[in-house]
Amino acid sequence: MAKLKLALYWAASCGGCEIAQLLIGDRILKLAEAADIVFWPVAIDAKYKDVEAMEDNSIDVCLFNGAIRNSEQEHMARMLRAKSKVMIAYGACACRGGIPGLGNLHNRQQIFDTVYRDTASTEKNGNIFPQPSYKAPEGELEIPVFYDTVSTLNQVVDVEYYIPGCPPEEKTTWLALEALIQGKLPPRGTVISHNVKAVCDDCSRKRDIKKIKKIHRTYEFIPEPEICLLEQGLLCVGVATRGGCGALCPQVSMPCTGCYGPVEGVIDQGAHFLSAVASVIDSKDEEEIRTILSDVRDPVGTCYRYSLPDSLVRRASIK
Amino acid sequence: MSILKGKPDDDIKIGVYVCHCGHNIASTVDVEEVARRAKELGEVSVARDYVYMCSSKGQNLIRQDIMQLGINRVVVAACSPRLYEQTFQNVLRESGLNPYLLQVANIREQCAWLHEPGPLATEKANRLVKGAIKRVIHHSPIEEQSVPVFPATLVIGGGIAGIQAALEIANSQQIVYLVEREPSIGGHMAQFDKTFPTLDCSACILTPKMNEVARNPYIRLMTYSEVVEVSGYVGNFNVKVRRKARYIDEDKCVGCGICVEKCPWSTESEFDADLGVRKAVYTPFPQAIPNIPVIDKERCVYFLKGKCRACEKFCEAKAINFQQEDLFIELHVGAIIVATGYDVFDPTPISQYGYGRLPNVFTSLEFERLCSPSGPTGGQLKLADGREPKSLAVIHCVGSRDQNYNAYCSRVCCMHSLKYSHLFKEKTGGEVYQIYIDMRCTGKGYEEFYERVQGEHVRFIRGKLATITADSPDSETGEKLSLSCEDTLLGGLVNIPVDMAVLCVALEPRHDAEQVAQILRLGRSRDGFFMERHPKLDPVATMSEGIFIVGCCQGPKDIPDTVAQASAAAARALAMIVRGKMETGAITAAIDETLCSACKVCNALCPYGAIFFDEVSNVSRVNRILCKGCNVCGAACPSGAISTRNFSESQILAEIEGVLV
Ligand SMILES: Cc1cc2nc3c(=O)[nH]c(=O)nc-3n(C[C@H](O)[C@H](O)[C@H](O)COP(=O)(O)OP(=O)(O)OC[C@H]3O[C@@H](n4cnc5c(N)ncnc54)[C@H](O)[C@@H]3O)c2cc1C
Ligand code: SF4
Numbered sequence: 001m002a003k004l005k006l007a008l009y010w011a012a013s014c015g016g017c018e019i020a021q022l023l024i025g026d027r028i029l030k031l032a033e034a035a036d037i038v039f040w041p042v043a044i045d046a047k048y049k050d051v052e053a054m055e056d057n058s059i060d061v062c063l064f065n066g067a068i069r070n071s072e073q074e075h076m077a078r079m080l081r082a083k084s085k086v087m088i089a090y091g092a093c094a095c096r097g098g099i100p101g102l103g104n105l106h107n108r109q110q111i112f113d114t115v116y117r118d119t120a121s122t123e124k125n126g127n128i129f130p131q132p133s134y135k136a137p138e139g140e141l142e143i144p145v146f147y148d149t150v151s152t153l154n155q156v157v158d159v160e161y162y163i164p165g166c167p168p169e170e171k172t173t174w175l176a177l178e179a180l181i182q183g184k185l186p187p188r189g190t191v192i193s194h195n196v197k198a199v200c201d202d203c204s205r206k207r208d209i210k211k212i213k214k215i216h217r218t219y220e221f222i223p224e225p226e227i228c229l230l231e232q233g234l235l236c237v238g239v240a241t242r243g244g245c246g247a248l249c250p251q252v253s254m255p256c257t258g259c260y261g262p263v264e265g266v267i268d269q270g271a272h273f274l275s276a277v278a279s280v281i282d283s284k285d286e287e288e289i290r291t292i293l294s295d296v297r298d299p300v301g302t303c304y305r306y307s308l309p310d311s312l313v314r315r316a317s318i319k
Numbered sequence: 320m321s322i323l324k325g326k327p328d329d330d331i332k333i334g335v336y337v338c339h340c341g342h343n344i345a346s347t348v349d350v351e352e353v354a355r356r357a358k359e360l361g362e363v364s365v366a367r368d369y370v371y372m373c374s375s376k377g378q379n380l381i382r383q384d385i386m387q388l389g390i391n392r393v394v395v396a397a398c399s400p401r402l403y404e405q406t407f408q409n410v411l412r413e414s415g416l417n418p419y420l421l422q423v424a425n426i427r428e429q430c431a432w433l434h435e436p437g438p439l440a441t442e443k444a445n446r447l448v449k450g451a452i453k454r455v456i457h458h459s460p461i462e463e464q465s466v467p468v469f470p471a472t473l474v475i476g477g478g479i480a481g482i483q484a485a486l487e488i489a490n491s492q493q494i495v496y497l498v499e500r501e502p503s504i505g506g507h508m509a510q511f512d513k514t515f516p517t518l519d520c521s522a523c524i525l526t527p528k529m530n531e532v533a534r535n536p537y538i539r540l541m542t543y544s545e546v547v548e549v550s551g552y553v554g555n556f557n558v559k560v561r562r563k564a565r566y567i568d569e570d571k572c573v574g575c576g577i578c579v580e581k582c583p584w585s586t587e588s589e590f591d592a593d594l595g596v597r598k599a600v601y602t603p604f605p606q607a608i609p610n611i612p613v614i615d616k617e618r619c620v621y622f623l624k625g626k627c628r629a630c631e632k633f634c635e636a637k638a639i640n641f642q643q644e645d646l647f648i649e650l651h652v653g654a655i656i657v658a659t660g661y662d663v664f665d666p667t668p669i670s671q672y673g674y675g676r677l678p679n680v681f682t683s684l685e686f687e688r689l690c691s692p693s694g695p696t697g698g699q700l701k702l703a704d705g706r707e708p709k710s711l712a713v714i715h716c717v718g719s720r721d722q723n724y725n726a727y728c729s730r731v732c733c734m735h736s737l738k739y740s741h742l743f744k745e746k747t748g749g750e751v752y753q754i755y756i757d758m759r760c761t762g763k764g765y766e767e768f769y770e771r772v773q774g775e776h777v778r779f780i781r782g783k784l785a786t787i788t789a790d791s792p793d794s795e796t797g798e799k800l801s802l803s804c805e806d807t808l809l810g811g812l813v814n815i816p817v818d819m820a821v822l823c824v825a826l827e828p829r830h831d832a833e834q835v836a837q838i839l840r841l842g843r844s845r846d847g848f849f850m851e852r853h854p855k856l857d858p859v860a861t862m863s864e865g866i867f868i869v870g871c872c873q874g875p876k877d878i879p880d881t882v883a884q885a886s887a888a889a890a891r892a893l894a895m896i897v898r899g900k901m902e903t904g905a906i907t908a909a910i911d912e913t914l915c916s917a918c919k920v921c922n923a924l925c926p927y928g929a930i931f932f933d934e935v936s937n938v939s940r941v942n943r944i945l946c947k948g949c950n951v952c953g954a955a956c957p958s959g960a961i962s963t964r965n966f967s968e969s970q971i972l973a974e975i976e977g978v979l980v
C-alpha cells in the first residue's frame with residue numbers, strides 16, 4: 001500500500017495542539033510507517049512554496065488546528081483544503097473557535113486598543129497600530145489583515161472530520177490516527193471521540209436531582225469527592241459537553257470547562273448549558289433568581305469558553 | 320449557509336394552500352402572489368389559493384392533490400391553527416397521510432389583521448409561508464396513542480358537588496367510590512336552613528339525594544376517610560385511602576343511636592359551627608348518611624382516662640370496638656373527580672369587627688345554624704343573653720374583595736345576605752340593615768329575590784363597615800352593638816345601633832388544599848383554588864389528564880353552578896369509562912437514550928411528573944401518557960437528548976431560517 005501523505009498546520013492557536021499530537025509518544029513510529037509528513041511547520045522543514053507547488057488533492061489528510069482570525073490563516077486554510085483529500089479540524093479552536101473565539105466579544109479596533117495602547121506594559125508613545133501594508137524604502141511590506149471576527153475552520157472551508165479538545169486527549173488523537181492508518185474512516189462529518197454522550201457519562205461522581213441555591217467558584221471550598229459538582233453549585237459544563245476525555249477534570253474536582261464541544265447533534269453548546277443551569281435554579285422568586293445568577297462572574301466565558309464563533313449569535317454586535 | 324445539518328431524505332412533495340378567508344386575508348394580502356412565490360421554491364409541487372380553505376370544497380382541493388399528485392407534506396396558509404388545524408389534520412388523515420405532516424402558517428391573525436394592505440403585508444405573508452414550508456420538510460409522522468380506562472371513578476368530597484357527580488355516574492351503572500372526610504356526607508349545604516333564591520328548605524332537597532347515595536348499589540361510600548396517595552395516570556390511577564377508625568363496626572351498627580344517648584360527655588359541635596354541643600360519640604346531624612356514629616378519640620373519656628365504656632354497655636348490636644385501627648384501602652380507578660369544597664374565612668383578625676370578643680357578632684355560617692330548626696336554638700334567633708334580637712346588621716364582603724385578605728368576590732354572600740334579611744324579618748319582624756359595597760345578584764331569579772327583599776323594608780346602606788363596638792347597656796333594650804360605617808350614597812358617617820351583627824365571610828380554599836393539590840398533582844390559581852385547564856373552555860378539567868374539579872374547590876359558587884359543574888364532570892368521566900379508552904396527546908417529549916448522559920438535569924422539572932429515571936438502562940425516560948408536550952425538559956436538556964415531537968430543534972430552526980433568510 002502506498003504511504004499516506006499527511007500535512008499538519010496551525011492557525012489561530014496556542015501551540016498546545018502540536019504538543020498534544022506529540023503525546024502519542026512512540027506510536028509516532030507507527031504513524032511514520034504508514035504516512036509521510038509533507039508539511040508541518042512546527043517540526044519539519046517543508047516550505048510554503050513546496051505545498052503551493054503540489055497538485056490539488058495530492059495530500060491525503062490535513063490535520064488543521066487553530067481558528068481563523070486573519071487573512072493569512074484563511075489563505076492557508078483554503079490552500080490546504082485544495083491540496084487535501086480529507087480536511088480534519090483538530091482541536092477546539094479549529095472545531096468551534098476555541099479560546100481565540102472569545103475575541104468575538106470585541107472587534108478589531110477594541111482588541112488593538114487593548115494590546116497596542118492600553119495595557120500597562122505598552123509604552124505610551126502614541127497610537128501605533130499594525131498596518132497591513134507599509135511602504136519601506138526597500139519596498140512595500142505586508143502583514144496579514146487582522147479580522148474583526150474569528151471563524152471556525154468549517155465556516156471558511158469544507159471539513160470532513162473533527163477531533164475535539166483543548167487540546168485533544170492523546171487517546172482521542174490516536175483514535176483518529178488509527179482510523180486513518182487503517183483506512184477505516186467514519187462517515188463524513190463525524191466528531192471523532194470515544195463518546196457521543198456528555199462528560200457525565202464518563203464521570204464517576206454520583207448524580208441526583210439538581211437544585212442550585214448558590215453558585216460557587218472553585219477557590220471557595222473543597223467539594224465533596226463523590227457528588228456531582230453541578231449539584232454542589234460549581235458550574236461544571238460537563239453536562240453540555242461531549243465526553244471521550246474520560247472526565248479528567250471533574251475527577252480531580254475541577255469543573256469541566258467544555259473543551260470537547262457540544263454533545264452529538266447539539267447546535268449551540270453554550271445556550272444548552274445556560275438553559276440547563278437556568279432550569280435547575282432552586283427558586284421561584286425573580287429577585288432571588290437574579291441574586292443567585294449574579295454569582296456567575298463571566299457568563300459568556302463560562303458557557304461559551306470554546307464555542308462562541310460556533311454559537312447561533314457567533315459574535316457580539318460589531319459596533 | 321444553513322446551520323442545519325442533514326435533511327430528511329425521502330422524496331418530499333409539498334402542497335401549499337393559501338386561503339383568502341373571504342376578504343379577511345385577501346383584502347390585505349395579495350394571496351395569489353403568495354401562492355405564486357411559494358411555487359417557486361424547489362420542494363413545492365403545487366401551490367393554490369382558494370376563497371375558503373376550511374370549506375368542504377377547499378378541503379377537497381387538498382384531498383385531491385394528496386391522492387392524485389402524491390403530495391406528502393401540506394402547508395395551509397390561513398387563520399390561527401387554534402381554529403382549523405384539526406380540520407386540516409383530518410383531511411390528511413382521511414387521505415392516508417399522517418396528520419402531523421401538516422403545518423399551518425397563520426397569515427390572518429399574525430398578518431392580515433395587523434397590517435395595512437400592500438406589498439409589505441404580502442411580503443410578510445410570503446415569509447411566514449416560507450417558514451412553514453421549510454419547517455414541514457422536517458416533519459415526520461407521529462403515532463397517536465390511546466390508553467385503556469379502568470371502569471371506576473373516584474369522587475373526593477361528599478358535599479353537594481360530590482354527591483351530584485357520584486349519582487350521575489352511578490345512575491349510568493358505573494362504579495363510583497365516594498370518599499368523604501367527615502363522618503357524614505352533605506358538606507356545607509347540610510348546615511343551611513333555607514337556600515336562596517327560592518328559599519327551599521336545604522335539608523328537604525339535600526336529604527333525598529343523600530339517601531340515594533346510600534341506596535345506590537354502584538356507589539361505594541367511604542366516610543371518615545381520606546385519600547392519602549395517588550399514583551398512575553389517566554385511565555389507571557392507583558389510590559390509597561385511609562379509613563379512620565370509627566371505633567364502631569359499620570357492619571354491625573344498626574343506627575339506633577343509643578350510644579349517643581348514653582354517652583355522658585359533651586363537646587362543641589363542629590356541624591353547629593361550635594354554637595351547639597354534641598357527644599363524644601356522635602353523628603353530626605340527624606339525617607347523617609351513613610347513619611353510623613363515630614367515637615371522637617380526642618374527646619372520649621375512655622380513650623383519655625381509660626374508664627367509661629358506657630356506649631359499649633348499651634349497644635345491643637355489639638358494634639362498639641375500641642380496638643379498631645385505621646385501615647388502608649387500595650382502589651383502582653380510571654378517573655377522579657375532586658369536590659373538596661371550601662372553608663369559611665375566620666374574621667377574628669379583623670379585630671375592629673369584634674368577632675370573638677363581642678358575643679352578638681356572628682359569622683354567616685353560625686347564623687345559618689341559628690336559623691336552622693335542627694340547630695342549637697331550634698331555629699329561634701337568640702342573643703347571648705337569651706333574648707330575641709330586635710335588630711340585625713348584615714355585613715357583606717368580610718374577607719372578600721379586600722386586598723388584605725382575598726381579592727376575589729365570594730359570589731354567594733350578596734345572595735345569602737338577602738336571605739338573612741328575609742329570614743330575620745320573618746322570624747322577628749325586627750329592623751334589618753344591610754351594609755354592602757355592591758349588590759351582585761346575577762343568577763336566575765336572583766335580581767327578583769333582591770327586589771322582593773327590598774320590598775320587605777330592609778334598609779340598604781352602601782358603604783364599608785368601619786367598626787363594631789359595644790355601647791353601654793341601654794336601660795330598655797339591654798346591651799347594644801354600635802356600627803360605625805360610611806354611607807357612600809348619603810356621603811357621611813353613620814352610626815347604627817343593633818342587637819346582632821352577621822359577618823358574611825369569604826369562601827376560601829380548604830386549609831389543606833396544598834396537600835390535596837400535591838397528592839393529585841393539581842395546579843392552584845392565584846386565589847388558592849384548584850386550577851382548571853381553561854377558565855372558559857374547559858372549566859372542569861385540569862392539567863392532570865383524567866382528574867376533574869367541581870364545586871367550590873375550583874372557586875366560590877352557588878349550589879346551581881356547583882350541581883351543573885358536577886354533572887359536567889360526571890359526563891366527562893363517563894365518556895372515558897364508557898369508551899374504555901382515551902386518546903392522549905400525540906405531541907409529547909421523547910428522550911434519545913443514545914444521547915442521554917444520565918445527568919438528571921431534567922428529572923425534577925416536569926410539571927406533570929412524566930419523567931422518571933430508569934436505573935437499569937441508566938437513562939431518563941418520559942412516560943408518554945403523562946407528558947403534555949410542554950417541552951420544559953427539552954429546553955433544559957444540555958445534551959439535546961430530549962425533543963418534543965413536532966417541535967424538534969431542526970423544525971424550529973428551519974422555520975426561523977425560512978422566515979428570516
Ligand atoms: C354561609 C353560606 C350560605 C350559603 N347559602 C347558599 C344558598 O342559600 N344557596 C346556594 O345556592 N348556595 C349557598 N352557599 C354556597 C354553597 O355552600 C356552595 O355552593 C356549596 O356548598 C358547594 O358545595 P361543594 O360540594 O363544592 O363544597 P362543600 O359543601 O364544602 O363540600 C365539600 C365536601 O368535601 C369534604 N372534603 C373536604 N376535603 C376533603 C378531603 N381532603 N377528602 C375527603 N373529603 C373532603 C368536606 O368534608 C365536604 O363534605 C352558601 C355558602 C355559605 C358560606
Ligand atoms: S437532561 Fe438530558 S442528558 Fe440529562 S438526564 Fe435528562 S435526558 Fe438525560
Ligand code: SF4
Nearest residue numbers: 925946947949950952
Ligand atoms: S415535555 Fe413537559 S410534560 Fe413532557 S416530559 Fe417534558 S417536561 Fe414533562
